[in-house]
Amino acid sequence: MKYIAPEYMASFKCDGKACDSYCCRDWKVVIDENTKNKYKALPNDEAEKILSNVGEDEYGRYFLRLNEREVCPFLGEDSLCKLQKKYGEDFLSDICFSYPRVTHRIGDIIQQNLTLSCPIAAKLVLFSEGISFTETEELPKRLGWCTNLTNRLIFETYPLSLEYIEDMESAGLLLLKNSEIPINNRLASLLTFYENAEKFLDEKEKIEELLNSVESGEFQKNFTSNQSYDIIFENNGYLALVLKLFSALYEFTLTDEKFTELKKIYEARFNEFQKFVVDRNSQIFTNYLMNEFFLRIYPYAFDASFTVNAKVFVFSWEVLKFALFMLCVDKGLDEEKLIFGVRQMVQRMDHSRGAMERILKIAKDC
Numbered sequence: 033m034k035y036i037a038p039e040y041m042a043s044f045k046c047d048g049k050a051c052d053s054y055c056c057r058d059w060k061v062v063i064d065e066n067t068k069n070k071y072k073a074l075p076n077d078e079a080e081k082i083l084s085n086v087g088e089d090e091y092g093r094y095f096l097r098l099n100e101r102e103v104c105p106f107l108g109e110d111s112l113c114k115l116q117k118k119y120g121e122d123f124l125s126d127i128c129f130s131y132p133r134v135t136h137r138i139g140d141i142i143q144q145n146l147t148l149s150c151p152i153a154a155k156l157v158l159f160s161e162g163i164s165f166t167e168t169e170e171l172p173k174r175l176g177w178c179t180n181l182t183n184r185l186i187f188e189t190y191p192l193s194l195e196y197i198e199d200m201e202s203a204g205l206l207l208l209k210n211s212e213i214p215i216n217n218r219l220a221s222l223l224t225f226y227e228n229a230e231k232f233l234d235e236k237e238k239i240e241e242l243l244n245s246v247e248s249g250e251f252q253k254n255f256t257s258n259q260s261y262d263i264i265f266e267n268n269g270y271l272a273l274v275l276k277l278f279s280a281l282y283e284f285t286l287t288d289e290k291f292t293e294l295k296k297i298y299e300a301r302f303n304e305f306q307k308f309v310v311d312r313n314s315q316i317f318t319n320y321l322m323n324e325f326f327l328r329i330y331p332y333a334f335d336a337s338f339t340v341n342a343k344v345f346v347f348s349w350e351v352l353k354f355a356l357f358m359l360c361v362d363k364g365l366d367e368e369k370l371i372f373g374v375r376q377m378v379q380r381m382d383h384s385r386g387a388m389e390r391i392l393k394i395a396k397d398c
């Protein structure tokens with residue numbers, strides 16, 4: 033088994049005081065079976081006290097009932113977890129132990145990364161100088177919550193894709209990495225790469241040729257000029273598609289008046305935003321893109337083709353970019369607003385039931 037994680041994982045340090053224990057509020061904290069058994073094994077009165085805060089949802093999953101202020105009942109005045117303080121880290125549920133680390137298994141690989149819904153992780157990742165990864169055969173003593181993606185249909189349809197998991201992912205990361213190339217061009221190259229890769233999934237020689245051309249930089253040469261980024265966003269369709277994605281993510285219907293209003297703002301300011309905010313802060317957004325790509329293990333993130341996965345990836349970036357644009361229109365975009373915008377979007381994508389499925393559906397339909 034191989035364990036891969038970005039180097040900045042080692043520098044992450046949870047600080048409940050700095051974030052006002054953000055992750056202990058408003059969310060559903062799922063309690064795994066093993067943790068529930070640990071609670072049960074405590075002396076009677078202690079077990080009863082803890083278990084009185086555990087509920088069961090309609091799917092048979094156990095979860096912690098938040099108090100009347102929508103805060104975890106075990107969060108102390110000092111912003112620390114009372115259970116952890118009393119019984120040690122081992123007593124934390126898988127989800128509490130893991131967050132903001134996200135762990136996936138795919139084939140013989142375990143990958144771990146930080147989700148940017150945590151403000152401390154967001155700051156660490158977005159403002160790092162770049163992303164590099166460490167690989168080892170040694171797994172951490174406790175992995176916590178781990179999602180297995182090895183049951184993806186693509187592995188059954190194309191057995192070769194299992195052999196090339198790491199190469200397929202690394203090629204995407206390499207295409208995203210070069211912060212000297214405009215982000216739009218990098219994303220265009222990513223979409224083209226996965227479209228091609230998918231065509232060759234039963235031809236070993238062609239896959240290798242394609243992967244080598246990315247490795248050598250030859251493939252990227254076709255995407256260095258300022259060509260239009262119209263693979264999925266046809267000339268005048270950008271705003272309509274981004275707003276459709278927004279509506280899907282937040283489940284609202286946009287009125288014609290609102291669309292016209294947004295169109296005016298978009299036409300007057302968007303190019304300037306792309307040039308002076310996105311392109312000038314290329315490293316920050318490169319970090320976001322690489323983190324997100326690795327976090328969900330694209331192009332295997334969703335049970336769909338490589339092309340659809342690549343589209344979902346691009347869509348989620350474009351929605352974030354548009355959200356940041358709207359924040360920027362309202363008195364500019366400083367570090368705090370940037371982190372806020374990224375966290376809000378990531379939280380929506382990760383924790384709203386069905387949000388990413390709706391984006392996936394749009395990707396499949398277009």
Ligand code: SF4
Nearest residue numbers: 046047051054055150
């Ligand atoms: S994991 Fe992140 S959000 Fe949760 S308490 Fe620690 S720093 Fe705050």
